[in-house]
Amino acid sequence: MLDTVRKMFDLLIERGIRSDDPSSRLKRVPVRPEVPEVPSRADFERVLENVEDQNSDFAVESASFIAFMAFSGARVGEARNVTWADIGKTHITITGGADGTKNKEVRQVPIIAPMRELLEAMNYDGAAGRLFSIHSPRFALSGACRRLGLPHYTPHTMRHLFATTSIESGVPIPTVARWLGHKCGGALLMRVYGHLRDQHSLEQAAKVDFKA
Numbered sequence: 001m002l003d004t005v006r007k008m009f010d011l012l013i014e015r016g017i018r019s020d021d022p023s024s025r026l027k028r029v030p031v032r033p034e035v036p037e038v039p040s041r042a043d044f045e046r047v048l049e050n051v052e053d054q055n056s057d058f059a060v061e062s063a064s065f066i067a068f069m070a071f072s073g074a075r076v077g078e079a080r081n082v083t084w085a086d087i088g089k090t091h092i093t094i095t096g097g098a099d100g101t102k103n104k105e106v107r108q109v110p111i112i113a114p115m116r117e118l119l120e121a122m123n124y125d126g127a128a129g130r131l132f133s134i135h136s137p138r139f140a141l142s143g144a145c146r147r148l149g150l151p152h153y154t155p156h157t158m159r160h161l162f163a164t165t166s167i168e169s170g171v172p173i174p175t176v177a178r179w180l181g182h183k184c185g186g187a188l189l190m191r192v193y194g195h196l197r198d199q200h201s202l203e204q205a206a207k208v209d210f211k212a
Helices: 002-014 041-052 059-072 113-122 138-148 155-168 173-180 187-205
Strands: 091-094 107-110
Touching (some): 059 113, 059 155, 155 173, 155 187, 173 187
16 A cells, blocks of 8 residues: 555656655554464364254255364365365375466475374265265354354454464464465464474473573
8 A cells, every 4th residue: 555655756847746655754653463262172072062953954064164264274164175085094185176266386284183083983885975964064064153252253263273283282372374375484383383382392491491
């Protein structure tokens, strides 16, 4: 915006309409990424239980969809295109389906313990095709948040929850960035979640003991 304003005054000065540029005294304001609000582990479990308990043909599937995003960091479009053929022994291949991922690159996400439990519960004889038949669990998630009096969490919140939990668990930020499909090597995560790494560092520092 500031660049645009300055160009406008450059044109005004060039055409003799003005003799000075008042925007030259303006300074750029640094953009500070807002720290995303994510549910606590307890609230996350409450959401899953609330979604699953609803009288709907897709209640269980919606809860599984929400959990899958939280345990993989996949975007909603990526998650709905995961097939059983993408599930390996140790990793899930995120392709994004026909539209591809956001950066158009295939990536692999490790199967963490809760994801393995989820996949085992979802699996059935002859499982094939996509894991999920629904387009998105957005409405189920919004309804649960409303009923439980929680903030308005979205499917993308589950991606933030995955990143937050991974970093709080001590996973290096560049590794988390690779799992999420970021091509910046973790620069974006450092700006958004740097405070988590700092907190983890302080917790580790408390363990340093020079006493014999």
